Amino acid sequence: MSIIFEANNCSLIDHSVYISKLYEKFVGEDAEYNYKLKSTIFCIKNVKKKNRKRKLDYDKIGTEAITLKNKYTLFKDKIPDNIKKKLYSQYNVGDTKIVRQFSQKLFEATDLNLLGINGGNNSNIPLKCRLFDNDFYLPGNSRFYCGDVKDICVKLDCNKYDIVIADPPWWNKYIRRLKSSNNKLSYTMMYNEDIGNLPIKNLLSSNCLVVIWCTNSPSCIKSVIDEIFPKWGVEYLTTWYWLKVCIDLTPICEFSSGCMKQPYERLIIGKVGNIGQVPEEKIIVSVPSALHSHKPPIIELLQAYLSTKNACVLELFARYLLPNTTSIGFEPLKWQHSSLFELEETVNIKPLEIV
Numbered sequence: 001m002s003i004i005f006e007a008n009n010c011s012l013i014d015h016s017v018y019i020s021k022l023y024e025k026f027v028g029e030d031a032e033y034n035y036k037l038k039s040t041i042f043c044i045k046n047v048k049k050k051n052r053k054r055k056l057d058y059d060k061i062g063t064e065a066i067t068l069k070n071k072y073t074l075f076k077d078k079i080p081d082n083i084k085k086k087l088y089s090q091y092n093v094g095d096t097k098i099v100r101q102f103s104q105k106l107f108e109a110t111d112l113n114l115l116g117i118n119g120g121n122n123s124n125i126p127l128k129c130r131l132f133d134n135d136f137y138l139p140g141n142s143r144f145y146c147g148d149v150k151d152i153c154v155k156l157d158c159n160k161y162d163i164v165i166a167d168p169p170w171w172n173k174y175i176r177r178l179k180s181s182n183n184k185l186s187y188t189m190m191y192n193e194d195i196g197n198l199p200i201k202n203l204l205s206s207n208c209l210v211v212i213w214c215t216n217s218p219s220c221i222k223s224v225i226d227e228i229f230p231k232w233g234v235e236y237l238t239t240w241y242w243l244k245v246c247i248d249l250t251p252i253c254e255f256s257s258g259c260m261k262q263p264y265e266r267l268i269i270g271k272v273g274n275i276g277q278v279p280e281e282k283i284i285v286s287v288p289s290a291l292h293s294h295k296p297p298i299i300e301l302l303q304a305y306l307s308t309k310n311a312c313v314l315e316l317f318a319r320y321l322l323p324n325t326t327s328i329g330f331e332p333l334k335w336q337h338s339s340l341f342e343l344e345e346t347v348n349i350k351p352l353e354i355v
Contacts, residue, residue, distance in 0.1 A: 002297050005083055010075040010283040014087070015296045016042050020344065022139040022323065023126045034344040035126075035137065041106075041294075041340065042091045042287050043099050046246040062257040068241055068264060069255045071283060076249055084249060091247045091287060103290040110337045114146040115330065128338075135338035142321040144332040149316050152328045153199045160205040161326070162311035163302055167213040167295055168195045169317060170220055188330070192223040196231045203314060207273035209302050210234045213242075213295060214268050224268045234270035238280045241266055242296065244288040252288070267298070276305035293319050294335055 002018035003011050020036035061069070094102075112134060120143030121127045127138050145152045171189040204210065210232065212224050225236045243264045244252045251263035269278060286296045299322060303311055310324055318327035320335035 002300055005079055007078045008071065008075050009279055009281070010071065010285060011301060012075075012079060012083070012285045013296055013301075015286055015289060015294075016091075018297050018300075023137060023341065026126050026128075026137070035341045036344045037340055038102075038342050039091055039093045040099055040102050041290050042247070043093050044091070044244075044246050044252065044287050044290065045096055045099075046248055046250045046252070047096050061255050065255040065257060065262060067281075068243065068283065072243055072251070072285070075283070075285070079249065087249070087287070088247050099290050103292075106291060106337075106339055109339055110331075110334050112333075114333060117146045117333075118144065120144060131333075136333050136336040137338060137341060138336060139321055139323050141323045143326045144318070144321055145326070145328045146330065146332060147328070148330070149328055150198055153203060153316075156314075156326070156328075157199070157202055159203060159314075159326075160312070161203055161314040162205050162208055162306055162308050163299060163313045164200065164204060164208065164210045164316070165213075165298070165313065166195075166211070166316040167293060167318070170215050170217070192220060192227065196223070196228040198232075198316070200232045200316075204233065204272045205312070207275060207307065208271065209275055209278075209305065210270045210272070211298070211302065212268045212270075214266050216262050216264075216266065221266070221268070229268075229270045232270075234272055237269045237271050237275075237278050238282075239266050239268050240282045240284060243283055243285045245285055247287055249285075274307075276307075278305050291335060291340075293317075297322060299325070 002013040002015065004014050004017075005012040016037050016039070020034070023035040026033045026035050112132065114131060117131060119129065119138075121138040121140055124140045126140060129136050129138060145155070169189045171191055200210075210229070212228070214220050214224055229236050241264045245263070246252055253261055253263045256262060267284075271278075282301075284296065284298065284301065288294075288296070299311070299313055313322070313325040315322070315325055315327045315332075317329040318325075318332040319329070321327050321332060
């Protein structure tokens with residue numbers, strides 16, 4: 001379970017702990033191991049900047065931001081002290097500069113061309129695969145396709161999925177700046193119209209939840225609700241929010257207004273057919289990964305609103321794998337690279353057989 005505390009339509013989740021549980025009892029040649037994501041990845045601290053600009057007046061913060069800020073303040077007060085202390089101590093492993101350098105090093109080290117590579121793990125236990133002299137860890141019951149999402153969707157045409165999650169490469173200035181300074185730290189962006197034209201409609205089961213990670217750009221939000229969802233045959237339900245916090249549970253930046261940076265992203269949720277009552281404007285709280293596009297796991301939160309016990313999941317533009325999920329995109333194995341993991345514990349040393 002990734003959820004560590006819930007109250008008032010808010011859920012605090014631990015991305016790292018969830019992933020670590022997927023790699024327990026990893027079978028090696030002579031032992032079983034527990035692997036976990038390196039703690040440095042989640043060492044996100046609240047750093048006070050020098051010459052910081054005057055804080056925004058309360059009445060200048062947008063209505064949406066004010067609502068989320070108030071909800072989170074009430075939620076944070078209810079989080080037990082033992083959870084707060086554990087979260088802080090678990091990820092307080094370095095300073096901001098070290099985390100930034102570590103993140104960039106991992107990003108560049110995992111910049112591999114795996115186009116055309118398909119595969120998966122049909123077993124219930126995690127496995128290791130080796131591709132081009134690199135090791136990747138695969139969770140149980142997972143599949144991946146490396147390539148253009150549009151082309152792969154056509155290949156998957158006969159498959160049906162109960163949950164579809166998309167993290168599109170929205171066109172934005174920030175990624176353009178990254179692309180101009182360091183091509184390894186960027187990705188190919190897509191226009192809203194191209195995202196809407198993806199052949200998704202035939203992949204949706206008769207009762208399906210569709211979730212799109214979206215920026216706070218008004219044009220992107222409008223495009224998802226008014227254009228992309230209708231093209232996919234999806235009915236808009238509600239919007240959830242992912243609030244990103246530091247290890248001391250303070251938001252990673254101030255709440256603001258207009259087009260200024262916010263400490264949250266949104267998940268726009270739609271449906272096909274009959275779905276349970278999905279709560280409106282739910283807030284998901286977590287310490288974000290320092291790795292770009294390493295979104296927190298949300299399948300567990302969505303599963304509750306489906307009648308199917310083990311939902312069949314499709315993730316578009318994926319960068320890591322999850323159980324019962326088909327992950328597609330140019331880099332679905334990026335955050336499966338062995339360099340992200342560290343040995344937590346040797347579980348069971350097997351006795352040597354004497355022949």
